[in-house]
Amino acid sequence: MLTTKPVIGVLLGDPTGIGPELVAKLVAEPEMCEQAEMVIIGDYRIFEVGQKIAKTSTKVSLVSNFEDICFQPGQPVFLDFPTLDPGEVEIGKIDPKAGKSVLDTLLYSINLAKQGKIDGFVFAPFNKRAMHLCGCPFESELDLFKAEFNRPEVRGELNVLDNIWNSRVTSHVGLKEVCSLITLQSVYETINFVDQALKTYGKKEPRLAVSALNPHGGEGCLFGTEERDEIKPAIERAKREGVNVSGPFPSDTIFLKVLAGEYDAVVSMYHDQGQIALKLLGFDKGVTVHAGLPIPITTPAHGTAFDIAGQGKAHAEGFKRAFIIASRMAVNQKK
DSSP: OOOSSOEEEEEOOOTTSSHHHHHHHHHTOTTHHHHSEEEEEEOHHHHHHHHHHHTOOOOOEEESSGGGOOOBTTBOEEEEOOOOOGGGSOTTSOOHHHHHHHHHHHHHHHHHHHTTSOSEEEEOOOOHHHHHHTTOOOSSHHHHHHHHTTOTTOOOOEEEETTEEEEESOOSSOHHHHHHHOOHHHHHHHHHHHHHHHHHHTOSSOOEEEEOSSGGGGTTTTSOSHIIIIIHHHHHHHHHTTOOEEEEEOTTTHHHHHHTTSOSEEEESSHHHHHHHHHHHHGGGOEEEEOSSSSOEEEESSOOOTTTTTTTOOOOHHHHHHHHHHHHHHHHHHO
16 A cells, blocks of 8 residues: 555545535545545445435445555545444434444544554534534534544644635634633744644745734724733744744734735634634635644535535535645645
8 A cells, every 4th residue: 555645534524414425526526636645434325425416426446444445546545434324314404323423433534543544634514513412522523633632732723715824812712701811822822823834734934914802903902902911922922933923913904914915824813803704705615724733634614504415516615625735734744
């Protein structure tokens, strides 16, 4: 199974969502196999359903054991990991059986990564409620990855659209909690997290722009003091350590600077500061990157789209981009 390319796993996601058809559309693109050796991981029966929905019939090399893999130019490998008879669930409906299928496949893929058999993976969207209903003890997939890879220090995730990268100091917390979580240390750690992620992607000297928290950047502390007391000192500390970072900039104009090519990434203070901008710019093309782990893990930035699941309407552009980013990061991470 010798290969000079990175080996990237591709997970089917929630069997009742658009994931299986996204995978079918991904493997139908011959140029994708030029990026990396593609190993689809999951229940082959679910993949067959995805191909029927997507109206594709791409030939894959089907194996039951990783050790049986023999990569052939331009041909994806399917590592069959039976988890669920597709007939037991209904497309477009939340189901704990689907959640368990996702969880078991994630854990199996993480174990492959720990053994050095795959260099990263991209997963199709899944439903967090379905996973919680099946007994998953983690609030999110990020918490699962941090626990399984023993990386509790990982700050969060990044969102990518074209050449724009974004991460945030706080994430899935209520707005009333955000201010107390904006500290010199948390801002500083997030700046470094983003800087290292872009370097892993291949940016030698990433240019980072940091968002303010308050309207108009605080307007000289008229609307708040976080910019003066926490954010700016964090930026100055990172600068002294060699990070190319600037700010804080008002959050309502900061993405204009990135679109103009002045910066590569934005460090936001809370979830919607960055997410609204990126999703307006390209909802179907965004990618979520789980960086700071031993391997790159990516996924499209959209969800399971239960409302269109099974209809063949799902756009695979974000999924393709997720695969390309994981492949590129895997190459650089192995150096």
